[in-house]
Amino acid sequence: MSGHTRRRVLRGAAVAAAGSVVGVYGAGGRAGIAQAAARGLTGGVSYPFLEGAFAPVTEELTAFGLPVTGRIPRELNGRYLRVGPNVLGLEDPRAHHWMQGDGMVHGLRLRNGRAEWYRNRWVRSASVAEKLGETYPGEVPPDDFPANTHVIPYKGRILALQESGPLPYELDGDLNTLRPYDFRSTLEGAFTAHTKYDAKADELHAVSYYPTWDHVRHLVIDHTGRVVRVTKIPVADAPMMHDFALTDRHVVIVDVPITFDPAGAKAGDTVPYKWNERHPTRVGVMRRTGGPVRWFEVDPLYYSHTVNAYDEGDGIVVDFTSMPAPMYVEGRNNGGPSADGTPSLDRWTIDPAHGRVRHRRLDDRPQEFPRVNESLVAHRNRYAYSASAADMWRAYGTVDGVPPDGSFGNGLIKHDLLRGTSQVHRFPKGAATSEAVFVPSRSASAEDDGYTLAYVHDPERGASDLVVLSAQDFTGPPVARIHLPGRVPLGFHGSWVPDA
Numbered sequence: 001m002s003g004h005t006r007r008r009v010l011r012g013a014a015v016a017a018a019g020s021v022v023g024v025y026g027a028g029g030r031a032g033i034a035q036a037a038a039r040g041l042t043g044g045v046s047y048p049f050l051e052g053a054f055a056p057v058t059e060e061l062t063a064f065g066l067p068v069t070g071r072i073p074r075e076l077n078g079r080y081l082r083v084g085p086n087v088l089g090l091e092d093p094r095a096h097h098w099m100q101g102d103g104m105v106h107g108l109r110l111r112n113g114r115a116e117w118y119r120n121r122w123v124r125s126a127s128v129a130e131k132l133g134e135t136y137p138g139e140v141p142p143d144d145f146p147a148n149t150h151v152i153p154y155k156g157r158i159l160a161l162q163e164s165g166p167l168p169y170e171l172d173g174d175l176n177t178l179r180p181y182d183f184r185s186t187l188e189g190a191f192t193a194h195t196k197y198d199a200k201a202d203e204l205h206a207v208s209y210y211p212t213w214d215h216v217r218h219l220v221i222d223h224t225g226r227v228v229r230v231t232k233i234p235v236a237d238a239p240m241m242h243d244f245a246l247t248d249r250h251v252v253i254v255d256v257p258i259t260f261d262p263a264g265a266k267a268g269d270t271v272p273y274k275w276n277e278r279h280p281t282r283v284g285v286m287r288r289t290g291g292p293v294r295w296f297e298v299d300p301l302y303y304s305h306t307v308n309a310y311d312e313g314d315g316i317v318v319d320f321t322s323m324p325a326p327m328y329v330e331g332r333n334n335g336g337p338s339a340d341g342t343p344s345l346d347r348w349t350i351d352p353a354h355g356r357v358r359h360r361r362l363d364d365r366p367q368e369f370p371r372v373n374e375s376l377v378a379h380r381n382r383y384a385y386s387a388s389a390a391d392m393w394r395a396y397g398t399v400d401g402v403p404p405d406g407s408f409g410n411g412l413i414k415h416d417l418l419r420g421t422s423q424v425h426r427f428p429k430g431a432a433t434s435e436a437v438f439v440p441s442r443s444a445s446a447e448d449d450g451y452t453l454a455y456v457h458d459p460e461r462g463a464s465d466l467v468v469l470s471a472q473d474f475t476g477p478p479v480a481r482i483h484l485p486g487r488v489p490l491g492f493h494g495s496w497v498p499d500a
Contacts, residue, residue, distance in 0.1 A: 047335035048395035049098040053432035053457060053490045056086040056101065060122065063485040066108075066115035070480035072468065073451065074113040075442040078498040079173065080453050080466060081107045082434065083151040083160055084491015086122065088131045097270050098336040102128050103148030103160055106455065106488045107175050108466050111499075115466075115482045123147050123160050123169050124177035141167050141180045149193035150493040154204065155225050157181065158497060161193045163242065164210055186227035189217065193493070194306070196246040198378045205288075207244040207253055211260040211272070216241055218251055218286065231290040237279050240329075245309035245318045246288070246378040252318055252350070253284035253293065254303040258329055271330035281325075283357055285316065285350060296350065296357045302327035304343055307370040310380040316350040319384065319417065321368055331397075338397045342366035345386065345415065363422060366393050367413055369435035369493065373447050383448045383471070384415045385436045390429075392490060412436045412454060414474045423474045430459030432490050438471060439496045448472055451479065453496065455488040464488040 048054065085101025103123040109116040122128050125146035129136040143165035150161040151171070159168040159181055167180040168191060190208040197204050204221040214236075220229040233253060238260035245252035257279040265272035281300045284293040307319035324341040332338040345363040367386040390408035410427040427433055433456050440450040448471045456467045466482040 047093045048391075048397070049334070049336035050093060053389065053391040054098070054395060055487075056489055057104070057120065057487055059486070061118065061120055061486050063118045064116065066118055066485075067483045068115055068480055069483070070468075070478055072110055072113050072115060072480045072482065076110045076439065076451065076468070077112065078496055079107050079109050079158075080437070080494065080496055081105055081151045081158065081175075082455060082488065082491065082494030083123070083148055084489060085148045086489065086491075088122070088128060093335060095270065096335070097331065099148065100270070101148060102131075102146040103162070104491075105151055105160060105171065105175050106494075108482060108484070110482075118484050119175050120486070120488075121171075121175040121177070123171075125166075125169070138179065143167075143190075144180075147193075148492070150195075150495075152195065152197075152495050153497040154197070156500065161191065161195070163191065163193045163208065164240075165190050167191065183221055184224075184226050186221075187219075188227075188230075191219075194243040196244070196306075196377055197374070198246065198248075199375050200248075200379065205246050205251065207241055207251070209239065209241045211238050211265070213238065216253065218253070218290070220288075229290060231286070233284065233286070233293055237276060239279065240273055243303065243306045243320075245306045245320070247309045247311045247316055248378055249288055249311050250309075250316055251286045251288055252309055252316060253286065255280075255282040255284060255295075256303055256327075257281055257300060257325070258302070258327065269330065273329050275326035275328065277326075283318075283348065283350065285352060294352065296355065298348070298357050298359065300325035301346075302339070304368065305370055307345070307384045307386075308372045308377060308379075308381050310378065312349075312380075314351075314353055316348075316352075317380075318348040318350065319362070319370075320346055320348070321370055321386070322346045334395070334397045336395055336397075342393050342396070343368050345370070345384075362417070362420075363413075363415065365413070366408065368392070371435065371437055373438050373440060373450070375440070376447065381447065382416060382418045383438075384417060385438055385452055385471075386413045386415070387411075387433050387435050387454065388413065389432045389434070389490060391432045410456075412452065412469070412474075414448075414452075414471065425469055425474055427456055428459070430457065432457040434488065434490060435493055436469075437494060437496050439498075446472075455484075457487065458483070462487065 083105045086104035087101035106120045123146040126136040126140040145166035147160035147162040158171040170178045170181040190210040192206040202223040206219040209216045215232040218231040222228045240258045257276045259276040261272045282295045286293045302323040304321045309318040321343045323339045328338040347360045349358040370386040410433045412425045414423045436452040436454040452469045468480040
């Protein structure tokens with residue numbers, strides 16, 4: 001496979017993996033769209049993933065001593081980081097999709113009750129460095145891509161993650177790109193954007209895929225920060241596997257019917273991954289120590305993001321967000337993904353003894369980007385937090401059985417999965433709401449003793465705020481709103497990076 005073709009294929013793989021795809025024209029945003037329309041490039045087609053809450057920003061900003069409404073808890077000492085696509089220098093919207101945007105990390109430094117700084121920085125892959133007129137330091141890694149899907153702390157490092165090929169990029173505390181990171185020279189091949197860190201075992205797990213493999217790989221990174229075990233799991237059709245689940249004893253692999261399309265890749269399709277009716281939807285269960293996978297067929301759906309999973313007796317519980325089948329990762333001429341319904345919160349209960357999987361809808365309200373108290377990943381949890389952003393559901397262009405646009409709202413949802421109840425912290429129209437990350441209190445005495453942090457657009461200012469909520473007073477007024485100097489476009493995932 002030539003380098004040019006390989007890069008195109010991998011970008012398509014990354015697009016499909018997150019179920020979405022974006023772009024920017026030159027300076028980006030509405031001006032870029034207007035210029036493209038004037039040149040006759042848009043053909044009168046709307047590109048919602050390039051407008052409004054999704055419009056890419058055009059500058060890297062640095063601001064100190066940010067204004068605050070309310071009071072920042074003094075125990076919040078660290079950095080809140082979030083990454084998303086923010087492409088540089090593309091003039092034709094027809095040739096681009098959302099997830100192809102160059103990754104940009106947005107970060108806020110909190111210390112002793114103050115918001116010390118805000119920064120946003122593009123991840124400096126070789127292509128981004130070239131676009132910015134900078135010199136890329138060192139040798140360009142294979143399948144180089146400016147990671148745009150997740151950013152995590154790991155053993156004193158900050159890693160920006162992509163999937164299906166590119167290495168993670170390591171960032172410093174000021175969000176400068178340092179270097180590609182390969183886990184002390186032990187990572188070979190693709191990685192993932194959705195790792196699972198089991199704090200009790202001090203292990204980082206990943207399930208990775210690649211368009212030319214006849215398998216996917218389960219990776220285990222131990223307490224030394226090295227990949228110590230790779231298990232190859234045979235699969236047909238080179239499926240996309242964006243996320244997976246981990247329990248104390250098992251790895252849960254989700255094989256969805258979105259598969260690599262070689263003909264589309266050869267023809268130059270922006271997204272060479274398609275919904276494949278001939279490919280069954282399956283759930284695979286494997287021991288964490290490796291070995292054979294036991295597969296269970298389930299009704300077709302798009303498995304989007306894992307909430308959490310845990311062992312329950314001899315069974316396994318997996319909570320996740322899903323979208324109805326089929327899922328059009330390539331979109332339907334809207335510049336991004338499209339579906340016939342909005343994502344909901346679901347549960348699989350896997351019963352290996354009887355060879356079955358029970359599927360239950362936990363909440364049918366539109367919601368995505370679920371998070372839990374990270375100390376409980378792979379273990380039983382009670383609470384989960386998800387986000388609902390009206391602009392996102394409209395951009396996805398849902399067409400069947402979906403409420404009209406006016407019924408969509410913005411808010412964060414706290415789920416009590418034990419009682420089957422929920423609370424909603426609502427935001428006004430135009431206040432696009434991103435993923436909420438839970439941060440425990442310093443001396444937490446309960447699972448939900450802490451705060452949720454999320455970037456929320458302020459339509460009156462035309463900029464974003466970091467909103468801090470008390471997780472135990474979820475519907476109450478924000479503890480603090482930190483006013484950023486610019487806008488954080490709707491994007492993907494982030495993390496709290498506590499001070500050591």
